[in-house]
Structure formats: C-alpha cells, structure tokens
Amino acid sequence: MTHNLAWGLLVLAGLLDVAWAGAMKLNEGFTRLSWSVISLLLLAALVAALGQAVKVLPVGTAYAVWTGIGAVGTVVLGLVVFQESLGVGRLVCLALVVGGVVGLKLLETT
DSSP states (O other): OOHHHHHHHHHHHHHHHHHHHHHHHHTTTTTSHHHHHHHHHHHHHHHHHHHHHTTTSOHHHHHHHHHHHHHHHHHHHHHHTSOOOOOHHHHHHHHHHHHHHHHHHHTOOO
C-alpha cells in the first residue's frame, strides 16, 4: 500500500467516524433497529479503514489524526444536522484540535 493511499484510508476512517457518531445519535440507545444496524456497519468499516492505514502510518499519528477528524467533523455534524450550539470556547478548542492534526501531518517522519 502506498503512503498516499494510507492517508486516504485514514481520512476515510475519520469521515466514517463522523457518520458513525451521527448514526449513534439516531439509533437512540440502540432502540431503533435500522439505525442500530447502520451504526454497527459504519463502526466495522471505520475500524477496517483505520487498521489498513496503520500498516503504513505511525500509529500515534494515525490515531490522533483519526480522532481529530472525527471530533471536528462530529461537532460540525451536530451544528448542521442536530442544531447544536457553538460558543467561542468550543470554537477555540476546535481550532486547537485542527492545529494539532495539521501539525502531526506536517511533522510526519515516515
């Protein structure tokens, strides 16, 4: 697997993480069968993509980038889909997460 493909799979895993979090919200504690099944399938897909990415990328970097994409993406999902609020403090914290993810990519050694 190429380095670029590993990064692509890592980004895919992050986006699947966002979708999984949304499905978890919609499955209402696993009381809605269709959303429960969707959430489990998304979870399996994101773990598979992440598992392939860490074959090539450093696990610490991959994990931090994956969780960063998932965290920021899930906040955006909450804002757009679930009408959650975003205050200045949360915005600053999100900027710190994004900065950390970008820094890890820029300082990557492999």
